[in-house]
Amino acid sequence: MGKLKTNNCRVSINNIYSCFDLENNFKSIFIRKGGSLKTLDGLRAIAILYVIIFHSFLAIALVLPEQQFILYLSNFPKWLSFIWQGGFGVDVFFVLSGYLIGSILINEYENTGKINIRSFFLRRLFRLMPVYILAIVICANLEWQAQFLNTAWANILYLNNFLSFDKTFMNWTWSLAVEAQFYFIFPFFLAAIFFKTKHKIKLLLTLIAAGLAIRGGLLIIDNELFAHHPVFHIFPSLTGFDIHYINKVYINLYTRFTPLVIGVLLATLNSTNLEVNFKQKLQCFFARYKTLSIVLFTLSVLGVVFVTMLPLHNLNVDFTPTFKILHILFARLLFSLCIGYILILSLASYNKVLKPLSILLSLPFWYPIAQLSYSIYLLHLLVIPQAFGIVELIFYPEINEVSLLQLFLTFAVTVLISAIIASISFVLIEKPFMNMRRYIEFSGSGLTINLNKQ
Numbered sequence: 001m002g003k004l005k006t007n008n009c010r011v012s013i014n015n016i017y018s019c020f021d022l023e024n025n026f027k028s029i030f031i032r033k034g035g036s037l038k039t040l041d042g043l044r045a046i047a048i049l050y051v052i053i054f055h056s057f058l059a060i061a062l063v064l065p066e067q068q069f070i071l072y073l074s075n076f077p078k079w080l081s082f083i084w085q086g087g088f089g090v091d092v093f094f095v096l097s098g099y100l101i102g103s104i105l106i107n108e109y110e111n112t113g114k115i116n117i118r119s120f121f122l123r124r125l126f127r128l129m130p131v132y133i134l135a136i137v138i139c140a141n142l143e144w145q146a147q148f149l150n151t152a153w154a155n156i157l158y159l160n161n162f163l164s165f166d167k168t169f170m171n172w173t174w175s176l177a178v179e180a181q182f183y184f185i186f187p188f189f190l191a192a193i194f195f196k197t198k199h200k201i202k203l204l205l206t207l208i209a210a211g212l213a214i215r216g217g218l219l220i221i222d223n224e225l226f227a228h229h230p231v232f233h234i235f236p237s238l239t240g241f242d243i244h245y246i247n248k249v250y251i252n253l254y255t256r257f258t259p260l261v262i263g264v265l266l267a268t269l270n271s272t273n274l275e276v277n278f279k280q281k282l283q284c285f286f287a288r289y290k291t292l293s294i295v296l297f298t299l300s301v302l303g304v305v306f307v308t309m310l311p312l313h314n315l316n317v318d319f320t321p322t323f324k325i326l327h328i329l330f331a332r333l334l335f336s337l338c339i340g341y342i343l344i345l346s347l348a349s350y351n352k353v354l355k356p357l358s359i360l361l362s363l364p365f366w367y368p369i370a371q372l373s374y375s376i377y378l379l380h381l382l383v384i385p386q387a388f389g390i391v392e393l394i395f396y397p398e399i400n401e402v403s404l405l406q407l408f409l410t411f412a413v414t415v416l417i418s419a420i421i422a423s424i425s426f427v428l429i430e431k432p433f434m435n436m437r438r439y440i441e442f443s444g445s446g447l448t449i450n451l452n453k454q
Contacts, residue, residue, distance in 0.1 A: 019435035025427040029371050032364070039346040040096055042361030043339070045369035047092035049415065052380050054086020056411035059388040060402050061237040070238070073231070073313045077404070082305075084234060084313040088335055090175045091259045095339050097179055098263020099270075105190055106271050117187045123437045124183050128374075130433045131425050132176070135378040139170050142382065161251040166236070166243050172381055174251040181253045182260050201278075204265040208333070211258035215329050218248060218255070225249060226324040230312035249328065259336035266344050282344070297345055297354055300338035307335045368419075375422035375430055380414060383421070387413040 018024075032038065061069050076084075109115050136152055139145040148169040154160040158180035160168045168174075197203055219225055225245050232242040233250070249255050269278045286293045310327070311317050319327075346358045369376075391409045 015439065019432045020428075022427055025431040025435075026423070028431060029368050029423060029426060032367050037347065038362035038367075039343070039358055040100070040361075041370035042346075042363065042366040043092060043343060044096055044373050045366035047089040047096070048369065048373040048376055050086050050089035050092070051377065052086075052414055052418070053083055053411045054089070055381060056384055056387070056414050057083050057407050058235070058237075059384050059410055060407065061235065062385060062388065063402060066237070066239060069235075070231075070315055072402075073235075074316045076313065078309075078311065080404075081311050081313065082308040085308040085310070087234070088308055088332070091332055091336050092339055093175065094179070094256065094259035095263045095266070095336055095343065097182075098260035098265075099267045099343065100263070101183065101186065102264035102267030103271070105187060106267055109190065109195055110271075115187050115191055117191070120187055121184075124180075126433045126437045128176070128180070131375050131378060131430045132173075134425055134429055135173075136170065138379070138382065145169060161253070164243065165246045165251055166241075173378070178251070178253050178256050179260070182257060186260075186264075200268055201265070204261055204268065207261045208258055208265070211255070211261065212329065212333060214254055215249070219325055219328060222248065226321055226328060229315055230319060230324065230327065231315050234313060256332075258333055259339075262336045262340045266340050269344060270347060286345075293345065294354065296341060297357075300341045303334050303338035304342075307331050307338075372419055372422040372426055375425045376415075376418045379421055379425075380418040383417045384410065384414050387417060 032041070060072065064072060073084075105115055105120065132155075136155060140149050140152065148167065148171075150169075151160065151163055151167065152169045154163055155169055155173060155177075158177045160171070161174040161177040161181075165171050165174065194200060194203065225248060228240065228242045228245070232238055232240045233245050235241065269282050271278055310331075312319075312327075342357070345354055346361050388410045390413055391406055395409060396403075396406055
């Protein structure tokens with residue numbers, strides 16, 4: 001087969017075709033690669049399902065008048081309060097992203113003595129941008145998003161979290177901007193500081209403390225951040241929705257980088273390649289303190305439950321200014337630390353008593369959901385109104401009130417339809433560009449897309 005050569009760019013047509021092999025791309029949704037971190041798939045799948053169930057239940061705001069919606073929230077079953085805290089699913093994604101990117105770059109540095117930053121950026125671009133462009137094109141043709149199309153440039157540049165949340169195109173993609181900004185800064189941080197210090201753990205702990213200090217500083221200089229009931233931080237449909245809090249605290253890198261750093265900390269602790277074998281030290285610690293590891297696991301689970309079960313959605317619950325300050329300061333940090341501990345424990349199965357955790361998170365059932373999670377996240381909000389309508393039409397044609405069963409069915413239909421659409425985009429767009437990443441190299445000062453590479 002012929003080849004095209006341009007400077008140091010070599011292209012083999014056969015390998016281009018192989019990237020778009022529909023059969024193999026489809027199989028990759030279900031067949032896990034050897035050596036992949038199975039437990040991460042479980043956590044990623046749970047995170048996206050958590051986000052979707054939260055957004056699916058928000059569909060009730062489409063049909064109920066505001067006062068009736070507030071009343072519905074006040075009478076919502078307490079045991080299901082965690083649903084309204086689905087935004088914490090994004091924090092799980094941040095911890096996992098920090099762990100994966102940290103592991104990749106730490107291993108690259110220890111194996112080669114350097115980080116190819118340009119290659120890293122291009123690989124991230126090939127991974128994230130193609131299906132994002134597809135989502136942007138789709139949303140540009142939807143009436144409820146077209147009015148914000150003049151800010152789509154910010155999405156393409158991953159700067160949309162610098163704009164006001166209520167005036168941005170595809171505003172749910174603020175988290176992509178946070179991650180992209182972290183990806184831009186992080187390699188330089190590793191090269192300039194992290195790899196040059198012997199106190200890596202202390203450095204990362206200092207960054208985590210800095211994230212806490214930034215939140216504290218914002219609360220000191222801006223009393224408006226905790227002036228309103230937390231319900232107005234959750235539901236955009238409410239008249240009193242606190243856009244000031246969202247813009248200042250919720251969607252910015254400087255207030256949300258802590259879970260990403262916690263992920264990097266876990267990658268460091270689980271590394272065998274650094275000058276200090278942190279993983280061996282960690283294994284020795286857990287082997288020596290088995291009971292402590294179980295106690296910490298129990299506390300981590302309780303921490304997650306505590307944070308996500310708080311009745312922040314209930315306007316009838318009076319939260320003091322002190323509580324609101326403490327919640328803004330510590331809730332996401334506590335949640336991310338608990339998720340981080342569960343992750344590091346599940347990765348290594350340090351304790352036989354806790355091995356079922358690793359088995360649960362490694363079940364094959366999670367893998368397809370994890371594989372499709374990125375496309376699902378981008379597209380699921382477009383599906384929810386349609387899913388709600390389908391459920392209402394088929395199961396509740398003559399009922400005027402919304403039941404819990406109807407909302408759970410909306411969630412199930414949303415997952416199903418989103419997964420089908422995501423599968424198509426994964427096979428045709430996402431996976432082909434992911435395949436191309438293994439052919440991308442940098443040599444000297446130029447880019448090599450080496451499609452002869454096997």
